[in-house]
Amino acid sequence: MGQLGCIAILGGGPAGAALGTFLARRGLDVVLFHQGKRPPIIVGESLVPAVVPYIRRLGIEDEVAGYSIWKGGATFVFDRDSRLSFRFDEVRKAKTTYSYNVPRDRFDASVLEAARRAGVRVVDHPARLALEGDADRVRLSDETREAAGLSRPPDFIVDAGGRRRILPRLLGIPAVDGDRRDTALHAHFEGIEVEIEGNVHTDRLEHGWLWRIPLPGRVSMGAVVDSQYIRKFGETPEQQFDNFLKHDPVIRDYARPARRVTPVVRYTNYQSRCTRGVGGNWALAGDSFGFVDPVFSTGMLLALQSADWLAEALSRGTPKALARYEKRVLHNLACWQRVIGWYYDGRLLTLFRVGEYVRYRPIGRMLDFHFRKHIPRIFTGENATHPYSLALIRFMVNHGLAGNDPDALRVA
Ligand SMILES: Cc1cc2nc3c(=O)[nH]c(=O)nc-3n(C[C@H](O)[C@H](O)[C@H](O)COP(=O)(O)OP(=O)(O)OC[C@H]3O[C@@H](n4cnc5c(N)ncnc54)[C@H](O)[C@@H]3O)c2cc1C
Known part of the structure; x- marks a missing residue:
């Protein structure tokens, strides 16, 4: 050449x-x-x-900073009653401790x-x-x-x-296609709350999951739901999204005051x-x-x-x-x-939950110091292909769930 x-x-x-x-x-x-x-x-x-x-x-x-929302971390909602938030500035050795929602x-x-x-x-x-x-x-x-x-x-x-x-x-x-056959429905809303300002929120639902991304003056929401299942909520993307939000028990209460301010855009087979x-x-x-x-x-x-x-x-x-x-x-x-597969099969959320209670025990405190350097940096994107970080998380999702059944936090 x-x-x-x-x-x-x-x-x-x-x-x-x-x-x-x-x-x-x-x-x-x-x-x-x-x-x-x-x-x-x-x-x-x-x-x-x-x-x-x-x-x-x-x-x-x-x-970009002038028209975006400063993003300091991420919140994972496990179910109606439990959630976990992490701040990027708590990640040990992080090169960048913030980002933006744009x-x-x-x-x-x-x-x-x-x-x-x-x-x-x-x-x-x-x-x-x-x-x-x-x-x-x-x-x-x-x-x-x-x-x-x-x-x-x-x-x-x-x-x-x-x-x-x-x-x-x-x-x-x-x-090569992934295993999931989901549909993502995306729109902007007013009147939607987020628990932690600026954080991206990932809510595990009865079926699928939902993102809430705070943007200036509105919140972007996207429901990611099995393509067969979402069909029962209507024909058009608007019918499907609006009806689904009223139906799902995890979100229907906080979605009630929501006003959709854009059309719904539908993505499949991505x-x-x-x-x-x-x-x-x-x-x-x-x-x-x-x-x-x-x-x-x-x-x-x-x-x-x-x-x-x-x-x-x-x-x-x-x-x-x-x-x-x-x-x-x-x-x-x-x-x-591979990492994303562990979210859907419930192992990652189980590991996050176990990590939350183990980190306050003496042995947990020591391990947490080490884990906080490696595991969150996969999700911030800094260590996504780092062999040791990946080996550590693989070991933990296979052997570190403290006897908890990951099926309980599987994403349907
Ligand atoms: C449901 C869903 C949610 C997502 N959420 C996130 C998220 O929260 N954060 C994140 O980081 N990523 C997210 N992504 C991924 C993100 O949207 C894409 O990875 C990103 O937009 C890729 O950028 P790109 O430049 O490759 O493609 P695109 O952004 O699609 O840009 C391609 C451009 O090429 C133009 N184009 C196409 N054909 C031609 C042509 N023949 N001639 C000239 N121009 C052409 C298009 O009009 C377009 O402007 C999400 C994706 C999906 C499906």
Whole structure:
């Protein structure tokens, strides 16, 4: 491959715009196709602390802080009567002790503007791709090239177009789907309470779970429920969400005063990872490569990490660097998939609950000092692939539940 000339990126979401910025800052020529049309509200509003260094690197932290809610921790609701909150500043050796809950439209605009400032040519036009021969290569359609005023084809193409997966579909790249068959229903509400200001709240429900993300003047809520089960609440996303909120015993009391102020956006089949992320003259970044699950708010981190790692690989411009990028992202996705599985099968919530009472006993106090360095840093995103942290949590969910049956906290 060697030194690349022009790189074309499809998609001006966080992955595409951050990738463009990092490449342009390395002196590469980048054209980014941005299709502005998006749903009225966008999921991905709660950021984990490991995202903050990326926001700083993009030079947009002050701007983001100005329109977002400062996020100091996370609250897990086990059932109607019990919950656990943790603060990011209690995490030992944490590099970042806070994060933000962001209105996504404004956040995405900030990241795209950073790309423009770095010198990325942003073309407000949807990109179309075509196969180039049968050698694992793709090209921009003639019409797309014309829209960008490109006299010759780009040397490399990145699909950062999100879950539409234009390039994987074109090349027939297989995907591995997760076990869950959930539907996520997302809307903004007024009149909803959160127990701890700024915290993302994850409520385990009779069926599925719910997120509550405080945003300026409103709360984002999303119900994640088995796709078969949610159908009994109506046909349209609005009917399903509104009726479900009135029905579930964990939330119906506090949801009563809620006023929904946006339409409901429905997501299905989102647990999906492509088995390949690089090819002849192309690569995937962000959701286009893979997305695991909303439960630990990891999507934006994965998107920004993939942008960062791909920029590094493309600036080296060697097949070895690209292969390393692919391996790193696949590993990252697989690590999260495993941890997320322990949330759904009840083992993580059981471990959190056991940890709460053990930490005040003498042996517990000693262990807690050690655990607080390793286990929460998986969820803040700082240690999500750290071999020791992962081995420790695996050991604990397998052997540290103090005889409690994890089924009691399984997410149905
Ligand atoms: C239910 C649910 C809840 C979630 N909650 C969270 C959360 O709380 N926190 C979190 O961190 N993550 C969350 N996520 C994940 C997060 O939304 C995504 O991981 C993140 O948006 C990925 O960014 P991206 O840039 O890869 O894709 P996107 O944000 O989807 O951006 C892709 C962009 O490409 C554009 N595009 C597509 N095709 C073309 C084309 N042909 N030409 C030009 N442009 C194109 C699209 O219009 C879009 O603007 C959630 C996901 C789901 C499904």
